[in-house]
Amino acid sequence: MNWELLFQLTLNGLIVGTLYGVVAMSFVLIYKASQVVNFAQGEFLLVGAWVCWWLLTEHRVPFLWGFLVTLAFMTLFGILIQVVVLRPLIGEPVISVIMVTIGLSIFFQALMKWMFGVFAQPFPPIFETQVVNVMGLEVQSVYLMSLVISVAIMGGFAWFFTASKHGLAMRATAFDQQVAQSLGISVRQVFAMSWAISAVVSAVAGVVVGVVNGVSSALSFYGIKVFPAVILGGLDSILGAVLGGIIVGVLENVAHFFDSTLLNWGNMYQIAPFYVLVLILMIKPYGLFGTRTIERV
Amino acid sequence: MAAIAMTPCGDFRQSYREDTTIFPTRLSRHFAIAGVALLCLVPLTGDRYVLSLMIQMGYLGIAALGLNILVGFTGQISIGHAAFFGVGAFASAWFVEHGVPVLLAMPLAGVATTAVGMVFGIPAARLKGLYLAIATLAAQFIIEDFFARARWFTGGVAGRITQPPSLFGFAFDSNETYFYVVLVWVVLMFVAAANLMRSRDGRALVAVRDHYLSAEIMGINLTYYRTLSFGISSFFAGIGGALYAHYILFVSVEAFTILFSIQFLGMIIIGGLGSVMGSMMGAVFMVMLPEVVQWFADAVAGGMIDRALRLGNAVSFLREMVIGAAIILFLIFEPDGLAHRWRLIKAYWKLYPFSH
Numbered sequence: 001m002n003w004e005l006l007f008q009l010t011l012n013g014l015i016v017g018t019l020y021g022v023v024a025m026s027f028v029l030i031y032k033a034s035q036v037v038n039f040a041q042g043e044f045l046l047v048g049a050w051v052c053w054w055l056l057t058e059h060r061v062p063f064l065w066g067f068l069v070t071l072a073f074m075t076l077f078g079i080l081i082q083v084v085v086l087r088p089l090i091g092e093p094v095i096s097v098i099m100v101t102i103g104l105s106i107f108f109q110a111l112m113k114w115m116f117g118v119f120a121q122p123f124p125p126i127f128e129t130q131v132v133n134v135m136g137l138e139v140q141s142v143y144l145m146s147l148v149i150s151v152a153i154m155g156g157f158a159w160f161f162t163a164s165k166h167g168l169a170m171r172a173t174a175f176d177q178q179v180a181q182s183l184g185i186s187v188r189q190v191f192a193m194s195w196a197i198s199a200v201v202s203a204v205a206g207v208v209v210g211v212v213n214g215v216s217s218a219l220s221f222y223g224i225k226v227f228p229a230v231i232l233g234g235l236d237s238i239l240g241a242v243l244g245g246i247i248v249g250v251l252e253n254v255a256h257f258f259d260s261t262l263l264n265w266g267n268m269y270q271i272a273p274f275y276v277l278v279l280i281l282m283i284k285p286y287g288l289f290g291t292r293t294i295e296r297v
Numbered sequence: 298m299a300a301i302a303m304t305p306c307g308d309f310r311q312s313y314r315e316d317t318t319i320f321p322t323r324l325s326r327h328f329a330i331a332g333v334a335l336l337c338l339v340p341l342t343g344d345r346y347v348l349s350l351m352i353q354m355g356y357l358g359i360a361a362l363g364l365n366i367l368v369g370f371t372g373q374i375s376i377g378h379a380a381f382f383g384v385g386a387f388a389s390a391w392f393v394e395h396g397v398p399v400l401l402a403m404p405l406a407g408v409a410t411t412a413v414g415m416v417f418g419i420p421a422a423r424l425k426g427l428y429l430a431i432a433t434l435a436a437q438f439i440i441e442d443f444f445a446r447a448r449w450f451t452g453g454v455a456g457r458i459t460q461p462p463s464l465f466g467f468a469f470d471s472n473e474t475y476f477y478v479v480l481v482w483v484v485l486m487f488v489a490a491a492n493l494m495r496s497r498d499g500r501a502l503v504a505v506r507d508h509y510l511s512a513e514i515m516g517i518n519l520t521y522y523r524t525l526s527f528g529i530s531s532f533f534a535g536i537g538g539a540l541y542a543h544y545i546l547f548v549s550v551e552a553f554t555i556l557f558s559i560q561f562l563g564m565i566i567i568g569g570l571g572s573v574m575g576s577m578m579g580a581v582f583m584v585m586l587p588e589v590v591q592w593f594a595d596a597v598a599g600g601m602i603d604r605a606l607r608l609g610n611a612v613s614f615l616r617e618m619v620i621g622a623a624i625i626l627f628l629i630f631e632p633d634g635l636a637h638r639w640r641l642i643k644a645y646w647k648l649y650p651f652s653h
Contacts (some may be wrong), residue, residue, distance in 0.1 A: 037427045088629045100628045107621030112616040227431050271442045274435040
């Protein structure tokens with residue numbers, strides 16, 4: 001047993017897991033507000049990261065400005081998707097809504113490949129020191145940045161939903177649309193806003209991953225990794241999404257460790273979360289914190 | 298099926314038997330038989346390219362029909378259909394490797410795929426809607442991973458080579474001959490599906506889709522029918538996969554990706570959810586799509602649009618985008634698919650000058 005490697009991998013898992021948590025949170029946000037299961041969540045990361053990359057490398061915009069312009073663009077993008085594609089489908093069966101987001105997902109994946117090519121592109125370096133020493137372990141400074149950003153986003157979400165007017169409106173809509181409407185909340189606005197926020201937050205995660213690993217279509221796989229995380233945490237629980245994300249991040253790294261040292265099955269890093277997903281769906285489909293409204297037959 | 302019959306004046310059915318018939322009028326039955334007979338003549342033209350497209354439409358149509366039974370008729374969603382298609386392809390190749398004749402290996406592969414489908418159908422029996430979608434998504438990745446790992450079954454990353462079917466020493470190894478194998482299976486499977494929908498089991502599936510609580514109150518065992526629907530859908534996927542394997546003659550691990558699964562979903566949405574013939578229309582659409590995109594790219598090659606958009610090396614992406622866009626546009630503007638449009642066209646011409 002190589003304890004140091006295990007510890008290092010667990011730490012990696014924690015950091016990647018917080019990113020999963022952030023993406024899962026934005027997934028749950030859309031689900032809670034508008035009851036849409038967004039299979040195109042990964043494409044938000046992809047689009048955000050490519051736009052930021054494009055501004056930074058092709059137009060030599062400083063990082064901060066490029067980042068802010070990306071966020072502004074993603075706000076519009078999220079609203080546009082909701083208004084143009086999802087709004088006509090309000091009231092349609094859940095299958096149609098799922099499939100339309102799947103359609104969006106492959107559309108934007110192919111569009112990004114067409115516009116920017118299939119190869120991973122590195123971000124220009126943002127920090128001067130690449131590696132920081134934390135408790136005797138070498139950690140890349142971008143990883144630290146990603147951890148700080150993720151925690152900041154989570155804090156922001158907590159404030160938004162407990163203290164701000166719009167956040168409360170969103171919770172009211174999630175609780176009961178008709179009651180919310182009769183209280184003067186514009187449900188349309190809430191839907192659009194939830195998509196905008198979700199797109200922006202995912203884009204932040206996308207940029208962070210892009211800075212760490214380079215931008216490529218592999219980013220959209222985060223949108224699929226989200227499912228184990230949200231099912232584990234419970235589909236409609238934001239806290240659950242964060243915890244689920246962290247657990248999935250740690251789990252895949254630990255599975256990778258056991259796979260490479262003991263089992264030698266190969267590819268457990270990718271697949272282990274899906275085994276866990278099936279297991280949870282069988283025994284506890286509402287997850288750790290989800291509402292128990294699933295009808296069993 | 299019967300409810301959509303286009304009889305111009307009045308409804309004179311007097312028994313359930315007449316109500317559930319596949320062909321509402323004698324004319325429509327003659328048309329169907331004449332259509333199949335015409336298809337039998339296609340190989341005589343000797344156009345390899347057209348034949349290869351039609352063979353593709355055949356095996357994809359069978360698999361799409363299976364997915365349509367699951368999604369369109371039972372209201373369960375599956376994002377792992379390509380994985381089951383792959384199980385059928387590998388299983389058939391594996392049986393042939395172990396000495397089973399190809400024509401027997403195909404139905405055996407269907408049965409094997411049904412078994413695998415039933416295993417993943419167990420969560421399907423307990424879950425519905427989006428939870429099932431996520432479970433089948435997991436199935437897609439788990440089976441894909443299994444393909445890469447199980448060398449005894451799939452030949453690992455190298456893939457598996459297999460042989461064309463043969464009967465009494467006659468090998469169906471060219472497009473012209475293999476076309477008939479596919480045609481027989483297509484007719485068989487489509488008639489089977491149309492008949493299934495007339496039976497008690499078929500109506501039970503539709504009842505489960507439309508209102509599962511009412512269905513249960515009427516004495517339909519939900520768990521049984523959901524698992525059954527999963528099994529039937531896997532069987533069709535397995536047959537489609539086996540036909541694919543013995544046409545291409547080489548089954549590769551990389552062929553059965555999630556994108557392929559999404560293409561199957563696209564086929565049934567475009568063709569028409571809950572329509573037997575719609576599955577075939579969707580498969581035709583999906584096979585013709587890359588050809589049309591390619592044709593378009595060739596037509597504008599060298600022109601201004603080509604240079605501005607770099608079309609030459611983007612045809613495969615363009616194709617995926619068109620698939621995605623087609624799914625979205627059909628869901629928004631024509632949720633009942635091509636089958637519905639076809640019905641409207643038929644009704645229009647049937648009553649031609651006096652359509653109102």
